[in-house]
Amino acid sequence: MKNSHRKKQDYTIHLLSLLLLLLLQLTVVFPSLAKEITETSLGEKIFQTHCAGCHPNGSNIIRRGKNLKLKALKRYGYDSPEAIIQIVTQGKNNMSAFGNRLTEDEIKAVAEYVLTQAKNNWKS
Numbered sequence: 001m002k003n004s005h006r007k008k009q010d011y012t013i014h015l016l017s018l019l020l021l022l023l024l025q026l027t028v029v030f031p032s033l034a035k036e037i038t039e040t041s042l043g044e045k046i047f048q049t050h051c052a053g054c055h056p057n058g059s060n061i062i063r064r065g066k067n068l069k070l071k072a073l074k075r076y077g078y079d080s081p082e083a084i085i086q087i088v089t090q091g092k093n094n095m096s097a098f099g100n101r102l103t104e105d106e107i108k109a110v111a112e113y114v115l116t117q118a119k120n121n122w123k124s
């Protein structure tokens with residue numbers, strides 16, 4: 001009788017520690033997941049609002065060759081976040097500058113979105 005009681009207690013403690021461990025893991029996994037999701041959607045939102053007019057689906061309706069596909073980005077030296085941040089901030093020829101319309105964080109997010117999309121061949 002006494003013995004079986006102890007066994008039950010042991011089992012409960014074991015279960016509790018497992019639950020605690022699970023909780024701990026969830027708090028570690030979820031914030032980073034949430035951060036990833038919000039960052040992607042911020043960049044995508046900015047792109048749809050400010051860039052898609054001239055660059056629908058990564059193209060360029062004004063200067064066709066200067067599109068946002070990986071090949072063109074590489075050819076013209078825009079295959080890094082820094083270079084994209086620079087052209088978005090200062091503009092170039094027929095592309096307007098966004099430095100006074102978007103925050104630094106927004107420009108960074110949209111630059112990362114462009115690069116991710118280019119690497120995905122604008123498939124998603």
Ligand code: HEC
Nearest residue numbers: 050051054062063066067072073076078084092093094095
């Ligand atoms: C008014 C139309 C227009 C808008 C809006 C626009 N762009 Fe552009 N974009 C251009 C043109 C035109 C070029 C080519 C500039 C040149 O080299 O003469 C260009 C070039 C680029 C390039 C370099 C591509 C290459 O292959 O050389 C990147 C990167 C880029 N744009 C990103 C963006 C992003 C990100 C946004 C939104 C924040 C944006 N553009 C908004 C017209 C636009």
